[in-house]
Amino acid sequence: MTWLEVDEDSGFGIENLPYGVFRRDGAAARVGVAIGDRVLDLAGLGEAGLVEDRGWFAADALNGFMAAGRTAWQANRARIRELLTDARHRDAVAPHLVPVADVELLRPFEVADYVDFYSSEHHATNVGRIFRPQGEPLMPNxxxxxxxxxxxxxxxxxxGTPVVRPCGQRKVAPSDAAPSYGPCLKLDIEAEVGFVAGVPSSPARPVPPRAFRDHVFGFVLVNDWSARDLQAWEAQPLGPFLSKSFATSISPWVVPIEALEAARVPSPAQDPAPLPYLRTDEPWGLDLRLEILINGQPVSRPGFDGMYWTPPQQLAHATVNGASLRTGDLFASGTVSGPTREERGCLLELTWNGAEPLELPDGTKRTFLEDGDTVTIRASAPGANGATIDLGEVTGTIRPAHC
Incomplete structure (x- = not known):
């Protein structure tokens, strides 16, 4: 389907075409699209008059293009597909293809606001059972x-950005009379999927589920690093603060909504029926398969299709009070977990808060992360015409604390 030689199993074929920002040989950052093992330089195509570019692509972030809206997104995607499938464009386009191995991938967009949800029933139930073993796992709301x-x-x-172990107040033992200050002793991961807003919304005008495609540009992978001992002490009663704010990692490629249309599946039945502002008239579960690796060794394979609350419902709820969207707003799903231990999306669940150490394939064991550990989360989805859509990966290596 493309004149460019692309490995059929790469996940970065013509049905994907995710956007990112890259830099080569210390030059200025620019916007590109992944195709096979190459990056298609959109700034270069714009300079050559091969794509419409209103200052969108010779930039260090996708925000300008994301704000342009759905019509511009669709037109650009169609034009890229034309350039890569019509052999008549080969000589003009080939000079703008750069090996991925020769570039530095940067953060793809400037983050305006960041919201993290808690949308997996399996994860929420496990957390409830860990911390409230005698009570109901799920809170009433x-x-x-x-x-x-x-x-x-x-x-x-x-x-790829290193993650420095955070410091803060924590009780080393729950029975301690007072907290102490020091490095986090229960550093954790959270395997998540996020989406980024492109088109802003007006203040006091909620965004209903049916308008999701008009505002959301695409999806990324997220690792919401978590300091569980800091979280247990500080989250009484207002919730996470320092235990979540030290680092959140995202993948470098933003996969357009259009690339994931073939991955949409029915989400789990919701009982009780959600209030009218949360109701959707089309299936918005996503058949994404995640994989978590610690030091290159697989430890879990959660499925995103079991998430109770869907992305359009998350967006609708985030704006129903009148809060407006801004270009670059990032919304993460919360930990993606499934019904079995092999599908749990964080070490809190995988080790049951440290009570059941996780044995890695090489025989080493973990309750929580150690300095030097490298965590990778990757994911794929079914695409159109039998293709595979690769969402890339998000990786981080733990560095010692600076207490």
Missing amino acids: WKHLPVGYHGRAGTVQVS
């Missing part, structure tokens, strides 16, 4: 609204 918290946009970083 959980099946009525997508629970979430407002995170810190300034510490969202691109895959």
Whole structure:
């Protein structure tokens, strides 16, 4: 389907075409699209008059293009597909293809705001059983609204950026009379999927589920690093603060909504029925398969199709009070977990808060992350025409604390 030689199993074929920002040989950053093992330089195509470019692509972030709206997104995607499938364009386009191995992938967009949800029933149930073993696993509001918290946009970083172990107040033992200050002792991961807003919304005008495609540009992978001991002490009663704000990692490629249309599946039945503002008239579960690796060794394979609350419902709830969208707003799903241990999306669940150490394939064991550990989350989805859509990966290596 394309004149460019692309490995059929790469996940970065003509049905994907995710956007990112890259830099080569210390030059200025620019916007590109992944195709096979290459990056198609959109700034170069714009300079050559091969694509429409209103200052969108010779930029260090996707925000300008994301704000242009759905008509511009669709037109650009159609034009790229034409350039890569019509052999008559080969000589003109080939000089603008750069090996991925020769570029530095940067954070793809400037993050305006960051919201993290709590949308997996399996994850929420496991967490409830860990911390409230004698009570109901789910809080009374959980099946009525997508629970979430407002995170810190300034510490969202691109895959590959090292993660320094945070410091803060924590009780080393629950029975301690008072907290102590020091490095996090229960550093964790959270395998998540996020979406980024492109088109802003007006203040006091909620965005209904049916308008999701008009505002959302695409999806990324997210690792919401978590300091569980800091979280247990500080989250009484207002919720996460320092335990979540030190680092959040995202993948470098933003997969357009259009590339994931073939991956849409029915989401789990919701009982009780959600309030009218949360109801959707089309299936918005996504058949994404995630994989978590610690030091290159697989430890879990969660499925995103089991998420109770869907992305359009998350967006509808985040704006129903009149809060407006801004270009670059990032919304993360919360930990993606499934019904079995092999599908749990964080170490809190995988080790049952440290009570059941996780044995890695090489025989080493973990309760929580150690300095030097490298965590990778990757994901794929079915695409159109039998293709595979690769969402790339998000990776981070733990560095010692600076307490």
